[in-house]
Amino acid sequence: MMKNYVQSIKEGLLEVLFPSICIVCGLKLSAHEHFVCSHCMTDKFEEANLDHQRSSSDTLLPEGVYLQHALWNFDKGGELQDLLHSLKYNRLPGVGVDLGRQLGKSLKANQWFKDLLLNKDAEVVLIPVPLHWRKRRKRGYNQAYYIAKGVAEVMKVSMVGKSDVLRKKNTKTQTGFTLQKRKKNMEEAFSVANAEAVKHKICVIIDDVFTTGATTFELASTIRKEEREEILIATVAQA
C-alpha cells in the first residue's frame, strides 16, 4: 500500500519534471515513444537519398569510401536543425538513441548496403566520430556515440570501444570555414589505437550531420590505413 503510494507520487513528480511530450512538435507521447513521436520520426522531415545514390548528389566520395548514407535532408533554420542542436548541446542522449534507431532502419533498407552485405562475408562495426576528450568533458558526452547506440540496437551489430579510435587533435569549430580550411583543420585529427577493432570489418562511421565530408572523410582516410574491409558513412542528416 505504502509502496504504491510512494510509487505514484514518484511517477506524478516525474511527469511534472519531465513531461512526456515530443521535443519536436510538443504533442503528448504514447508509452512506446521516447523523445520524438512516431509522426515526427517518420513523416516530418524530408527523407534523403530516395533515388538510391551512393552519396548526396554533389559529393564525390574519396577512395575507400563505399557509401555515404543519410536519413534526412538538413533543413537550415528548421525543426530538424533545432532537434540536432538540442541533441548536441542540451544533454539529451536519449534523443540520439531514438534518432539512431531510425537511421539504422533506413541504412538496413539501403540497396547499396544490402548489396554489400550479400557480397562480403564480414562483420559490421560502428565507429561514432570521436570527440576530443576536452570537448567531451565540456559538453558532457559525444552525441555520435548515442546515435551509434540506436543504430547498433536495430542492426544488431557492435560498436568500437571508446578508446579504439581516438580524436587526438582538438579541432576548432568549422562553421564559416571554406572547404580548404576545413580540410586543413581536420588533418591528422584521428588515430586508430586498436587496429583489431576494425580489422577485416565493414566499418560504418556514424555522425549527426554530413556537410562537406571534411570530418568523416578524414576519419575514413585514417581507418583506410588499417586492414579494414569497407568504409561507409551514415548520418542522421545531410546538408
Ligand SMILES: [Zn+2]
Ligand atoms: Zn512529434
